[in-house]
Amino acid sequence: MFDVFYKSRLKQDLEVWVGQGWVSPDGAAQILKSQEEQDGGSKLPMAIASIGVLCLALALAAFIAANWGAIPKTLKLTSIAVGILLSNAVAAWASSRGREMVSDLATGFATLVFVGGLSLVGQIFHLPTDWAGGALLITFGALAAAWATASRSSLLIAIVAAATWNIYRGDLSSSLATLFSFVLLAAMLLHVTRYPNRLNRAAAIALLLITYGSWASQYTWQGHFTLNTPEVIFGFASLAMVMLQTGPLAELVVKWSGYYPQKTLGRWLLLRNLQDVGMAMLVIALVLIQTFIGTPSQSLALADFGLPVIFIPMILATLSCIVGLVLSFQTRKSLLLFATAALLYLAITVPLIVTVPVLSAALALTAAIAVSLLGTLYRNTQWTLSGYAGVTCILLWLLHETVGSLLGQAAFFLIAGLLLLIMALASARHFRKRRATTTAEKGAAA
Amino acid sequence: MSKLLLPKLSHWLRWGLVAVIQLLLISLPLADRLWLQFNGREITLATTPIDPRDLLRGDYVIINLELTNLPVSLPGGSSDFQRGSEIYVELEVDADGIARAKRVDRQLPKGASLVLAGKVSRVLADTIRIDYGLDTFFVPEGTGKAIEQLPRDRVQLVAVVDAQGNAMPLRLLIDGKPFDSDLSF
Numbered sequence: 001m002f003d004v005f006y007k008s009r010l011k012q013d014l015e016v017w018v019g020q021g022w023v024s025p026d027g028a029a030q031i032l033k034s035q036e037e038q039d040g041g042s043k044l045p046m047a048i049a050s051i052g053v054l055c056l057a058l059a060l061a062a063f064i065a066a067n068w069g070a071i072p073k074t075l076k077l078t079s080i081a082v083g084i085l086l087s088n089a090v091a092a093w094a095s096s097r098g099r100e101m102v103s104d105l106a107t108g109f110a111t112l113v114f115v116g117g118l119s120l121v122g123q124i125f126h127l128p129t130d131w132a133g134g135a136l137l138i139t140f141g142a143l144a145a146a147w148a149t150a151s152r153s154s155l156l157i158a159i160v161a162a163a164t165w166n167i168y169r170g171d172l173s174s175s176l177a178t179l180f181s182f183v184l185l186a187a188m189l190l191h192v193t194r195y196p197n198r199l200n201r202a203a204a205i206a207l208l209l210i211t212y213g214s215w216a217s218q219y220t221w222q223g224h225f226t227l228n229t230p231e232v233i234f235g236f237a238s239l240a241m242v243m244l245q246t247g248p249l250a251e252l253v254v255k256w257s258g259y260y261p262q263k264t265l266g267r268w269l270l271l272r273n274l275q276d277v278g279m280a281m282l283v284i285a286l287v288l289i290q291t292f293i294g295t296p297s298q299s300l301a302l303a304d305f306g307l308p309v310i311f312i313p314m315i316l317a318t319l320s321c322i323v324g325l326v327l328s329f330q331t332r333k334s335l336l337l338f339a340t341a342a343l344l345y346l347a348i349t350v351p352l353i354v355t356v357p358v359l360s361a362a363l364a365l366t367a368a369i370a371v372s373l374l375g376t377l378y379r380n381t382q383w384t385l386s387g388y389a390g391v392t393c394i395l396l397w398l399l400h401e402t403v404g405s406l407l408g409q410a411a412f413f414l415i416a417g418l419l420l421l422i423m424a425l426a427s428a429r430h431f432r433k434r435r436a437t438t439t440a441e442k443g444a445a446a
Numbered sequence: 447m448s449k450l451l452l453p454k455l456s457h458w459l460r461w462g463l464v465a466v467i468q469l470l471l472i473s474l475p476l477a478d479r480l481w482l483q484f485n486g487r488e489i490t491l492a493t494t495p496i497d498p499r500d501l502l503r504g505d506y507v508i509i510n511l512e513l514t515n516l517p518v519s520l521p522g523g524s525s526d527f528q529r530g531s532e533i534y535v536e537l538e539v540d541a542d543g544i545a546r547a548k549r550v551d552r553q554l555p556k557g558a559s560l561v562l563a564g565k566v567s568r569v570l571a572d573t574i575r576i577d578y579g580l581d582t583f584f585v586p587e588g589t590g591k592a593i594e595q596l597p598r599d600r601v602q603l604v605a606v607v608d609a610q611g612n613a614m615p616l617r618l619l620i621d622g623k624p625f626d627s628d629l630s631f
Contacts, residue, residue: 067586080472085465092461107464114468121472123584125479126615128577137471144467148460 007035009379046101050153053105057112064120073124080117084110091149108153111142115157135164143187152197159188159203166207166214178215185211189270196266201273205243212239216309230289230352235310237285237348241317243278244341247271248334249320252327276382282344283371283390289348290364291397317345336377340370358412364394365416482614486606489537489545489560490619491580493603507583507593509603509615513537513547513562514581515573521549527566527574534611535562535576544602550574554611563611580605583615585625596620 014031017023023031060083064076087110095103115138121127122134142158145151162184169177185207192204216235250271305311324338347363350356372387374380398409455463492512513535518525527533534553537545537560545560555561568575580603585593593601600621607613618625 065587067584069586077476081469084468088461088465089458092457095461096457107461110461110465110468114472117468117472118475121476121479125475125483126580126583127475127479128579128582137474141468141471145464148464148467 009381010035046105049102049105053109053112057109057116060113060116061119064116064123067123073120076120077117077124080113080120083113084117087113091151095149103149104151104153107145107149107151108157111145111151111154111157114138114141131168132165132170135161135168139165139184143184146191147187150195152195152200155188155191155195155197155200156203159200159207162188163207163210166210169214178218181211181214193264193266193270196269201270204270205273205277208243209236209239212236212309212313219307219309231307231310233285233288234348234352235313237282237289237345238310238313238317240278240281240285241341241345242313242320243274244282245278245317245320245324245338247275248337249324249327252324252331252334255331256327276380279371279383280386282341282348283368283386285348286344286364286367287390287393287397289351290360290394321345333377336374340367340374343367343370358408361394361398361412362416365391365398368394369420479614482608482612483606483616486608486613487560488604488606488616489539489562489613490543491603491605492544493598493601507585507590507618509581509583511578511580511603513545513576513578515575516547516550518569518572518574520547522551523549523574525569525571525574527552527569529566529568531566533564533566533574533576535564536560537562560607561609561611562607562613578613580613580615583618585618589625593618593620593625 011032014023014028018025018028087106091103091106091110094100094106118134118137138161139158142154142161146155146158162181165184166181169181185204188204188207192200212235216232247268305314321338321342325335325342328334328338343363344367347360347367350363351360368387368390370387371390372384375383375385375387398412493509516535517523532552534551534555536548536551536555536558538548539545539560545562549555554563562578564576564578566574567577583603602619602622604616604619604624605613606616
């Protein structure tokens with residue numbers, strides 16, 4: 001779906017670039033032709049093979065689950081060991097001949113056979129159901145395969161297993177286990193930056209959210225604090241702030257320090273995905289805070305800010321925003337990004353501290369509008385759509401809830417509407433002037 | 447592909463290492479269970495089975511042991527056991543060959559010949575509910591329901607237990623005869 005957006009955007013951009021003389025018409029035609037050729041046809045056999053391997057692994061799992069008594073269990077265990085050895089051997093052979101996709105598939109299959117082996121041992125010895133323990137063993141085996149052989153399919157299995165461990169670890173909720181969950185997460189994220197893969201990036205970001213959610217849930221498990229919905233939303237919003245700002249902040253730090261590390265594709269793609277997910281999460285948090293818990297009785301107690309699970313992301317979010325604002329004072333575009341992030345965070349935080357509905361509503365509406373404008377400025381469709389969705393939800397909520405009296409609400413929308421129209425006029429005038437100046441400069445240069 | 451961790455190893459060595467790691471990880475629970483099986487002592491326990499299914503490991507019978515619910519009136523018993531705390535149940539074998547609870551303890555009792563270790567899962571006014579890790583018994587597909595429908599006095603569980611009280615299920619007995627002869631090594 002996103003490829004469609006990209007291709008549509010590319011065609012529009014190419015028209016502009018050809019018009020400006022930056023790209024020749026022949027070059028543009030070559031680029032478009034190359035895009036058509038990369039439509040995925042050449043990847044079809046591998047896609048079919050991937051589903052085939054998955055079916056084979058499911059066949060193995062079902063065979064183990066059937067617990068067929070005709071085959072002695074020593075033979076079953078030996079077959080699993082042979083399966084692991086053979087699959088890894090096929091992977092090594094394929095890799096030595098440069099057939100990396102085949103090698104990755106075989107490594108992934110070996111890891112699935114390894115999962116089947118663990119299930120078989122559990123079945124033979126009637127081990128009590130222990131999702132956390134089993135998932136952790138699978139995580140180790142799959143992660144070892146992912147790192148030792150650069151296997152993307154094994155990493156996906158490792159991420160799913162680590163997510164399962166995080167969800168089921170329950171009473172193993174010591175600080176050490178939490179720390180370990182973040183070490184595992186770092187290993188996954190690092191792999192994704194080194195060996196880029198779209199599915200793995202999405203899975204790794206999901207693991208980041210699950211790991212944080214699992215950490216937050218420990219406070220209810222341990223019983224000494226109980227996290228309620230406002231705390232959880234605020235915690236996730238703080239995490240989203242960090243996700244949104246990490247990429248732009250890293251770019252600014254690099255720019256100001258004069259240290260230019262190699263900018264790899266995987267790192268850039270991950271930071272970009274984190275940004276997009278972070279922005280969407282912030283808009284969702286903004287709407288949730290306003291619509292579900294922006295009432296006086298649900299505000300956040302001051303003591304809750306001291307909980308590590310709230311405090312650490314809050315400090316990271318605030319610090320990264322302040323540093324970003326300071327470092328971007330000469331870069332208007334990133335200054336606007338950090339200012340919008342600050343506004344969003346403020347709009348999410350204010351209803352939790354003070355109960356002034358008009359102020360909360362005005363902040364929320366401004367923040368959602370700022371997101372859609374930022375999306376337009378950055379030509380990021382997802383941000384624009386997130387902003388529009390946020391504005392729509394908040395407007396519907398305001399119509400439903402009625403801030404103050406109906407007359408007050410009428411005044412609120414009147415002021416908001418007028419302000420937006422003035423902003424639109426001012427920005428249109430500003431861009432007209434800038435275009436005129438640029439054209440004059442070009443004319444003088446010619 | 448980049449070789450970050452193992453830059454100088456050949457393809458065969460790298461994938462060989464993965465295979466060894468995965469086989470070692472499988473052998474961890476395998477070795478633990480084998481050691482227990484070959485070093486423990488067999489006991490027979492009274493049960494009340496029911497039959498669900500595990501996604502990866504197939505049909506199994508939930509073994510509801512007679513020893514799962516023990517009265518607090520048992521020597522050493524008390525209603526102030528904490529949920530999740532360790533509990534040791536000293537056993538004695540009766541005239542029918544069934545191991546029954548004799549007393550409970552918070553620590554491994556010295557000099558006791560037969561002890562089962564567990565964790566307190568629930569404490570009621572007059573009962574302590576204990577989890578011994580013996581409640582899951584995997585059976586061939588389609589046979590769990592038949593076992594579940596048998597009267598409880600016809601089904602017994604043979605488990606193996608070591609000196610520390612660690613135990614694992616070994617075989618199910620139906621009317622005193624093994625349900626499946628190939629359930630142990």
